[in-house]
Amino acid sequence: MGVSMTVSADFRKQVEGFGLTTAQIWYTKPGYPWLINSNWLLWQQYDLAPKFPKLLDYLNFWQTNLDGKPVIVRVMHSHLIKATEIKTIDGEFRLN
Numbered sequence: 817m818g819v820s821m822t823v824s825a826d827f828r829k830q831v832e833g834f835g836l837t838t839a840q841i842w843y844t845k846p847g848y849p850w851l852i853n854s855n856w857l858l859w860q861q862y863d864l865a866p867k868f869p870k871l872l873d874y875l876n877f878w879q880t881n882l883d884g885k886p887v888i889v890r891v892m893h894s895h896l897i898k899a900t901e902i903k904t905i906d907g908e909f910r911l912n
Contacts, residue, residue: 826862829862830862830895830896833864833895834862834863834864835862835863835864835865835893835894835895835896836860836861836862836893836894836896837860837861837862837863837865837868837870837871837891837892837893838858838859838860838891838892838893839858839859839860839871839889839890839891839892840856840857840858840889840890840892841856841857841858841859841875841886841888841889841890842856842886842887842888842889843856843857843878843884843885843886843887844884844885844887845884846883846884847883849885852887852888853884859871859874861874863893865893865895868891868893871889871891875889
């Protein structure tokens with residue numbers, strides 16, 4: 817009798833090369849394009865460095881559909897699982 821193990825979607829993304837990306841976004845006040853809001857937004861999601869397609873999609877959506885345009889974006893990124901930390905195991909585990 818084999819053991820069925822499910823893997824979380826987050827873990828699967830990490831194995832596929834995604835890393836945790838955090839962006840700190842400063843934006844203009846709606847209606848005042850010359851004034852940067854004193855608050856900033858924190859965005860966090862699994863994304864692929866160095867191109868960051870998910871972050872760019874988010875910023876493009878924001879610029880197209882929302883008031884208060886992003887003007888400064890600080891990006892931090894970390895690969896939570898490195899390729900050297902993954903080892904392939906060939907075999908079968910049985911629980912009695």
